[in-house]
Amino acid sequence: SQQGEEDPQALSIQEGENATMNCSYKTSINNLQWYRQNSGRGLVHLILIRSNEREKHSGRLRVTLDTSKKSSSLLITASRAADTASYFCATDEIGSEYGNKLVFGAGTILRVKS
Amino acid sequence: AAGVIQSPRHLIKEKRETATLKCYPIPRHDTVYWYQQGPGQDPQFLISFYEKMQSDKGSIPDRFSAQQFSDYHSELNMSSLELGDSALYFCASSAGGRPYEQYFGPGTRLTVT
Numbered sequence: 735s736q737q738g739e740e741d742p743q744a745l746s747i748q749e750g751e752n753a754t755m756n757c758s759y760k761t762s763i764n765n766l767q768w769y770r771q772n773s774g775r776g777l778v779h780l781i782l783i784r785s786n787e788r789e790k791h792s793g794r795l796r797v798t799l800d801t802s803k804k805s806s807s808l809l810i811t812a813s814r815a816a817d818t819a820s821y822f823c824a825t826d827e828i829g830s831e832y833g834n835k836l837v838f839g840a841g842t843i844l845r846v847k848s
Numbered sequence: 849a850a851g852v853i854q855s856p857r858h859l860i861k862e863k864r865e866t867a868t869l870k871c872y873p874i875p876r877h878d879t880v881y882w883y884q885q886g887p888g889q890d891p892q893f894l895i896s897f898y899e900k901m902q903s904d905k906g907s908i909p910d911r912f913s914a915q916q917f918s919d920y921h922s923e924l925n926m927s928s929l930e931l932g933d934s935a936l937y938f939c940a941s942s943a944g945g946r947p948y949e950q951y952f953g954p955g956t957r958l959t960v961t
Contacts, residue, residue: 769952774936774957775954775955776938776952776953776954776955777891777938777952778952779949779950779951779952782949822890822891824891835881835893835896835904835906836881836883836891836893836940836950837893838890838891838892839890840889840890841890
Protein backbone atom coordinates (compact mmCIF):
# COMPACT_ATOMS: atom_id res chain seq x y z
CA SER A 735 0.00 0.00 0.00
CA GLN A 736 1.16 3.53 -0.73
CA GLN A 737 -0.20 4.81 2.50
CA GLY A 738 0.36 2.50 5.38
CA GLU A 739 -1.12 -0.45 7.13
CA GLU A 740 -4.66 -1.32 7.96
CA ASP A 741 -5.22 -3.35 11.03
CA PRO A 742 -6.43 -6.03 11.13
CA GLN A 743 -6.06 -7.38 7.61
CA ALA A 744 -9.04 -9.67 8.20
CA LEU A 745 -11.71 -9.75 10.86
CA SER A 746 -14.39 -12.36 11.48
CA ILE A 747 -17.19 -11.65 13.96
CA GLN A 748 -20.69 -12.78 14.84
CA GLU A 749 -23.73 -10.80 13.82
CA GLY A 750 -24.57 -8.24 16.49
CA GLU A 751 -20.98 -7.75 17.62
CA ASN A 752 -18.98 -4.59 17.04
CA ALA A 753 -16.18 -4.41 14.51
CA THR A 754 -13.21 -2.07 14.82
CA MET A 755 -10.77 -1.41 12.02
CA ASN A 756 -7.70 0.78 12.18
CA CYS A 757 -5.75 2.65 9.57
CA SER A 758 -2.47 4.52 9.64
CA TYR A 759 -1.19 7.01 7.12
CA LYS A 760 2.09 8.74 6.41
CA THR A 761 1.53 12.32 5.31
CA SER A 762 -0.27 15.45 6.48
CA ILE A 763 -3.83 15.28 5.28
CA ASN A 764 -6.87 17.40 4.58
CA ASN A 765 -9.42 14.65 5.12
CA LEU A 766 -9.70 10.95 5.75
CA GLN A 767 -12.48 8.85 4.31
CA TRP A 768 -13.68 5.31 4.71
CA TYR A 769 -14.99 3.24 1.83
CA ARG A 770 -16.66 -0.16 1.63
CA GLN A 771 -16.19 -2.57 -1.23
CA ASN A 772 -18.20 -5.70 -1.72
CA SER A 773 -16.28 -8.48 -3.40
CA GLY A 774 -14.85 -7.20 -6.67
CA ARG A 775 -17.36 -4.40 -6.95
CA GLY A 776 -17.40 -0.63 -6.69
CA LEU A 777 -16.27 1.55 -3.82
CA VAL A 778 -19.04 2.94 -1.66
CA HIS A 779 -18.30 6.06 0.34
CA LEU A 780 -19.13 5.66 4.03
CA ILE A 781 -17.92 8.68 5.94
CA LEU A 782 -15.48 11.58 5.75
CA ILE A 783 -13.67 13.13 8.69
CA ARG A 784 -11.75 16.37 8.35
CA SER A 785 -8.28 16.84 9.76
CA ASN A 786 -9.60 19.23 12.43
CA GLU A 787 -12.20 16.74 13.65
CA ARG A 788 -11.56 14.02 16.18
CA GLU A 789 -14.72 11.95 15.98
CA LYS A 790 -17.67 11.58 13.69
CA HIS A 791 -20.80 9.44 13.70
CA SER A 792 -23.08 8.26 10.95
CA GLY A 793 -25.72 5.70 11.84
CA ARG A 794 -23.92 2.61 13.11
CA LEU A 795 -20.54 4.02 12.09
CA ARG A 796 -18.14 5.87 14.33
CA VAL A 797 -14.86 7.22 13.04
CA THR A 798 -12.04 8.67 15.07
CA LEU A 799 -9.00 10.53 13.84
CA ASP A 800 -5.74 11.12 15.69
CA THR A 801 -3.57 13.36 13.54
CA SER A 802 -0.72 13.28 16.05
CA LYS A 803 -0.47 9.52 15.57
CA LYS A 804 -1.56 9.65 11.92
CA SER A 805 -4.19 7.04 12.56
CA SER A 806 -7.92 6.52 12.30
CA SER A 807 -10.38 3.89 13.42
CA LEU A 808 -13.74 2.80 12.07
CA LEU A 809 -16.21 1.21 14.45
CA ILE A 810 -19.27 -0.58 13.12
CA THR A 811 -21.74 -1.30 15.89
CA ALA A 812 -24.32 -4.07 15.95
CA SER A 813 -22.88 -5.64 12.82
CA ARG A 814 -25.04 -7.40 10.25
CA ALA A 815 -24.25 -10.08 7.69
CA ALA A 816 -24.69 -7.40 5.01
CA ASP A 817 -21.68 -5.55 6.47
CA THR A 818 -19.44 -8.31 5.11
CA ALA A 819 -17.07 -6.49 2.77
CA SER A 820 -13.61 -4.96 2.48
CA TYR A 821 -13.12 -1.62 4.16
CA PHE A 822 -10.55 0.92 3.01
CA CYS A 823 -9.44 4.20 4.44
CA ALA A 824 -8.31 6.88 2.00
CA THR A 825 -6.59 10.18 2.58
CA ASP A 826 -6.08 13.25 0.47
CA GLU A 827 -2.85 15.07 1.03
CA ILE A 828 -2.29 18.71 1.84
CA GLY A 829 -0.82 20.61 -1.04
CA SER A 830 -2.73 19.35 -4.05
CA GLU A 831 -4.31 22.22 -5.90
CA TYR A 832 -6.63 20.71 -8.46
CA GLY A 833 -8.35 17.50 -7.56
CA ASN A 834 -6.80 15.76 -4.61
CA LYS A 835 -5.89 12.21 -5.43
CA LEU A 836 -6.87 9.68 -2.81
CA VAL A 837 -4.26 7.41 -1.26
CA PHE A 838 -5.79 4.16 -0.05
CA GLY A 839 -4.78 1.89 2.77
CA ALA A 840 -4.46 -1.85 2.29
CA GLY A 841 -7.97 -2.62 3.49
CA THR A 842 -9.56 -4.83 6.12
CA ILE A 843 -11.68 -7.78 5.07
CA LEU A 844 -14.65 -8.02 7.42
CA ARG A 845 -16.76 -11.16 7.60
CA VAL A 846 -19.91 -11.08 9.69
CA LYS A 847 -21.31 -14.52 10.41
CA SER A 848 -25.03 -14.94 10.95
CA ALA B 849 -29.31 10.75 -8.64
CA ALA B 850 -26.97 10.28 -11.56
CA GLY B 851 -23.79 8.37 -10.82
CA VAL B 852 -20.46 7.88 -12.53
CA ILE B 853 -20.81 5.63 -15.55
CA GLN B 854 -18.04 3.40 -16.78
CA SER B 855 -17.96 1.32 -19.89
CA PRO B 856 -17.47 -1.40 -20.61
CA ARG B 857 -18.05 -3.16 -17.30
CA HIS B 858 -16.03 -6.17 -18.36
CA LEU B 859 -13.31 -6.48 -20.98
CA ILE B 860 -11.19 -9.41 -22.04
CA LYS B 861 -8.11 -8.75 -24.14
CA GLU B 862 -5.06 -10.69 -25.18
CA LYS B 863 -1.47 -9.73 -24.46
CA ARG B 864 -0.13 -6.92 -26.63
CA GLU B 865 -3.64 -5.77 -27.57
CA THR B 866 -5.08 -2.32 -26.91
CA ALA B 867 -7.99 -1.38 -24.66
CA THR B 868 -10.00 1.80 -24.18
CA LEU B 869 -11.96 2.42 -21.01
CA LYS B 870 -14.53 5.18 -20.82
CA CYS B 871 -15.79 7.22 -17.91
CA TYR B 872 -18.75 9.58 -17.78
CA PRO B 873 -18.66 11.75 -14.66
CA ILE B 874 -21.61 12.97 -12.68
CA PRO B 875 -23.14 16.02 -14.41
CA ARG B 876 -21.40 19.27 -13.47
CA HIS B 877 -18.39 17.44 -12.10
CA ASP B 878 -15.24 18.84 -13.69
CA THR B 879 -12.57 16.53 -12.28
CA VAL B 880 -12.02 12.89 -13.18
CA TYR B 881 -9.69 10.42 -11.51
CA TRP B 882 -8.54 6.96 -12.60
CA TYR B 883 -7.55 4.24 -10.16
CA GLN B 884 -6.30 0.71 -10.70
CA GLN B 885 -7.03 -2.10 -8.25
CA GLY B 886 -5.17 -5.37 -8.72
CA PRO B 887 -6.49 -8.61 -7.22
CA GLY B 888 -6.48 -8.40 -3.43
CA GLN B 889 -4.88 -4.97 -3.48
CA ASP B 890 -5.93 -1.45 -2.59
CA PRO B 891 -6.82 1.01 -5.33
CA GLN B 892 -3.82 2.88 -6.75
CA PHE B 893 -4.13 6.34 -8.26
CA LEU B 894 -3.21 6.54 -11.94
CA ILE B 895 -4.06 10.00 -13.25
CA SER B 896 -6.55 12.85 -12.90
CA PHE B 897 -7.93 15.65 -15.03
CA TYR B 898 -9.39 18.99 -14.06
CA GLU B 899 -11.19 21.05 -16.68
CA LYS B 900 -9.73 18.86 -19.44
CA MET B 901 -6.14 19.35 -18.29
CA GLN B 902 -4.06 16.73 -16.53
CA SER B 903 -3.95 17.72 -12.87
CA ASP B 904 -2.01 14.93 -11.23
CA LYS B 905 -0.18 11.79 -12.22
CA GLY B 906 0.47 8.66 -10.24
CA SER B 907 1.85 5.26 -11.05
CA ILE B 908 0.57 5.16 -14.60
CA PRO B 909 2.69 3.15 -17.04
CA ASP B 910 3.97 4.89 -20.16
CA ARG B 911 1.88 2.39 -22.18
CA PHE B 912 -1.25 4.06 -20.80
CA SER B 913 -2.59 7.45 -21.77
CA ALA B 914 -5.73 9.30 -20.86
CA GLN B 915 -7.60 12.44 -21.68
CA GLN B 916 -10.68 14.37 -20.71
CA PHE B 917 -12.93 15.66 -23.45
CA SER B 918 -14.97 18.84 -23.82
CA ASP B 919 -18.06 17.10 -22.39
CA TYR B 920 -15.91 16.08 -19.38
CA HIS B 921 -15.98 12.39 -20.13
CA SER B 922 -12.61 10.69 -19.96
CA GLU B 923 -10.96 7.79 -21.71
CA LEU B 924 -8.09 5.64 -20.52
CA ASN B 925 -6.16 4.09 -23.39
CA MET B 926 -4.00 1.09 -22.65
CA SER B 927 -1.61 -0.35 -25.24
CA SER B 928 0.69 -3.36 -25.39
CA LEU B 929 -1.35 -5.00 -22.66
CA GLU B 930 0.43 -7.27 -20.23
CA LEU B 931 -0.94 -9.97 -17.96
CA GLY B 932 -0.22 -7.72 -14.99
CA ASP B 933 -2.65 -5.12 -16.31
CA SER B 934 -5.53 -7.38 -15.32
CA ALA B 935 -7.34 -5.38 -12.68
CA LEU B 936 -10.40 -3.39 -11.78
CA TYR B 937 -10.18 0.13 -13.16
CA PHE B 938 -12.20 2.72 -11.32
CA CYS B 939 -13.11 6.17 -12.43
CA ALA B 940 -14.18 8.78 -9.91
CA SER B 941 -15.41 12.32 -10.34
CA SER B 942 -15.66 15.39 -8.16
CA ALA B 943 -16.90 18.97 -8.42
CA GLY B 944 -14.66 22.01 -8.34
CA GLY B 945 -14.10 23.25 -4.82
CA ARG B 946 -14.79 19.89 -3.22
CA PRO B 947 -12.15 17.62 -4.72
CA TYR B 948 -12.07 15.28 -1.78
CA GLU B 949 -15.66 14.21 -2.36
CA GLN B 950 -14.93 11.70 -5.06
CA TYR B 951 -17.76 9.55 -6.33
CA PHE B 952 -16.67 6.25 -7.77
CA GLY B 953 -18.06 4.40 -10.73
CA PRO B 954 -18.73 0.65 -10.67
CA GLY B 955 -15.40 -0.10 -12.32
CA THR B 956 -14.28 -1.90 -15.45
CA ARG B 957 -12.85 -5.35 -14.92
CA LEU B 958 -10.06 -5.91 -17.43
CA THR B 959 -8.75 -9.41 -17.94
CA VAL B 960 -5.65 -9.87 -20.07
CA THR B 961 -5.05 -13.42 -21.28
